Amino acid sequence: MHIEHIEPFIEATVGLFRNMLSMEVEYLTPYLLNRESHHEWEVSGIIGIAGDAKGVVVISFSSNLAAMLTSKLVHRQVEPDDPDVVDAVGELVNIIAGNAKKGLEQYRLSISLPSIVSGLDHRISWQSEVPIVGIPFKVAGGSFHLSVGLENVIVR
Amino acid sequence: MTVLVVDDSRIMRNIVKNALSQHPRFTNSVCLEAPDGASAFRVIESNKVDLVLLDWNMPMMNGLELVKKLRAKSEYAKLHIIMITSEAAKYNVIEAVKAGVTDYMIKPVSDRSLLEKLDRYIV
Numbered sequence: 243m244h245i246e247h248i249e250p251f252i253e254a255t256v257g258l259f260r261n262m263l264s265m266e267v268e269y270l271t272p273y274l275l276n277r278e279s280h281h282e283w284e285v286s287g288i289i290g291i292a293g294d295a296k297g298v299v300v301i302s303f304s305s306n307l308a309a310m311l312t313s314k315l316v317h318r319q320v321e322p323d324d325p326d327v328v329d330a331v332g333e334l335v336n337i338i339a340g341n342a343k344k345g346l347e348q349y350r351l352s353i354s355l356p357s358i359v360s361g362l363d364h365r366i367s368w369q370s371e372v373p374i375v376g377i378p379f380k381v382a383g384g385s386f387h388l389s390v391g392l393e394n395v396i397v398r
Numbered sequence: 399m400t401v402l403v404v405d406d407s408r409i410m411r412n413i414v415k416n417a418l419s420q421h422p423r424f425t426n427s428v429c430l431e432a433p434d435g436a437s438a439f440r441v442i443e444s445n446k447v448d449l450v451l452l453d454w455n456m457p458m459m460n461g462l463e464l465v466k467k468l469r470a471k472s473e474y475a476k477l478h479i480i481m482i483t484s485e486a487a488k489y490n491v492i493e494a495v496k497a498g499v500t501d502y503m504i505k506p507v508s509d510r511s512l513l514e515k516l517d518r519y520i521v
Contacts (some may be wrong), residue, residue, distance in 0.1 A: 261508060262505075312409075316409055316412065325400050329409050333407045334483050336407075340485045340486055343485065343487040343490070347488060354455075355406070383409070
């Protein structure tokens with residue numbers, strides 16, 4: 243893996259939580275994601291990347307953590323089934339993907355509108371040839387996960 | 399003055415509106431909102447809008463397309479448009495400036511930085 247291509251996504255995530263949510267996050271060692279493995283996440287925000295490289299960025303949360311982060315953004319107590327959770331998760335992944343482009347300016351990239359998938363152990367179908375890098379994050383109130391795949395940019 | 403906040407995220411529209419409401423010169427102003435570029439264009443055509451705070455990535459018509467559509471009309475040549483977007487690459491900033499945005503801010507934006515920026519445009 244070329245770690246320099248992962249760093250923009252990590253930096254964007256750290257910056258997002260610090261500047262938008264006033265929270266510090268800690269990230270663990272990135273790893274190559276096994277596409278078949280099950281997971282514990284209940285809501286994911288997905289952004290497609292196109293241009294010089296095709297790929298995807300996914301941020302995944304437990305529904306409780308997603309609701310807690312949404313509560314901080316909207317300044318009221320939000321339950322996991324509140325529609326603002328979908329809005330918030332979409333905006334978070336949008337900012338991570340858009341900000342990460344700054345660290346990948348050697349590639350001309352465009353990002354899609356975010357999509358949200360929810361449900362325990364929901365499945366995300368990845369492009370088969372693209373290695374997906376998983377980055378676990380810890381934050382006060384729980385943990386979350388970032389997955390990044392970029393064809394011909396992030397390689398084994 | 400009338401400010402139009404355009405973003406497909408209701409949360410982001412509210413964050414921007416809250417920041418606007420904190421500005422001391424905004425007290426007698428009107429804040430309109432739209433969830434995409436196409437709706438925003440209709441709002442601009444039917445209201446006298448003085449300042450547009452505009453997201454880039456939106457459904458129907460994105461922010462860049464809206465800027466180009468507005469700048470193609472002489473009546474909107476001097477309309478202040480601040481793009482507030484996650485798009486942080488230099489080539490995006492250049493593309494937006496070439497299309498005619500007045501100013502550019504990269505999300506996430508703090509209330510303080512937004513208020514400082516708005517200070518130049520709220521009269």
